[in-house]
Every structure is written in structure tokens, then in C-alpha cells.
Amino acid sequence: xxxxxxxxxxxxxxxxxxxxxxxxxxxxxxxxxxxxxxxxxxxxxxxxxxxxxxxxxxxxxxxxxxxxxxxxxxxxxxxxxxxxxxxxxxxxx
Numbered sequence: 464x465x466x467x468x469x470x471x472x473x474x475x476x477x478x479x480x481x482x483x484x485x486x487x488x489x490x491x492x493x494x495x496x497x498x499x500x501x502x503x504x505x506x507x508x509x510x511x512x513x514x515x516x517x518x519x520x521x522x523x524x525x526x527x528x529x530x531x532x533x534x535x536x537x538x539x540x541x542x543x544x545x546x547x548x549x550x551x552x553x554x555x556x
Contacts, residue, residue: 466492 468476476491485491 476485476488476495479485480488480491485494
């Protein structure tokens, strides 16, 4: 396999090899590919919204809340529980 890299990337990798970080350029490229594959499998690709979505585009924050409603319920319940535990709120004026 032949790969053409931009000169700045190739020189950075060569510097890492010359500095002893990798035994060879093949080893450096193998590590780079491994990291890329791990990153690609860790997070889904960003959802592309249509260019004319405008105001009808879904709100990403509300979408996240809807996707994990149980977690949101737990966060809200924890916030209310902590609020009840705050003793300074019991002061009568």
C-alpha cells in the first residue's frame, strides 16, 4: 500500500521515528491508523442537518434530553433532593 501524506504530517511522523517514539515509519502509521479506527468507532458521525432546516431543525439539547429521559429524571430528582437538604432554606423570616 502506498500512502501520500502532506509534507507537514510526514515530517512530524519522521521526527517521532527519529526521536525514538516509533521503531519505523510503518509502526508510526500503524499506530495512527489504530487511533483513527478507535476514534471512529467510539463516536457516531455528526448528523448533517439539511441546509434549509431553519427554525424547523430539531433542538440538539432537547433531543439529548428526550433520548435519555431516565437520566434527566434522575438528575432532576437529585437536584430536588439536594435542595431539600440545604438547611439555610429553613430559616423563618
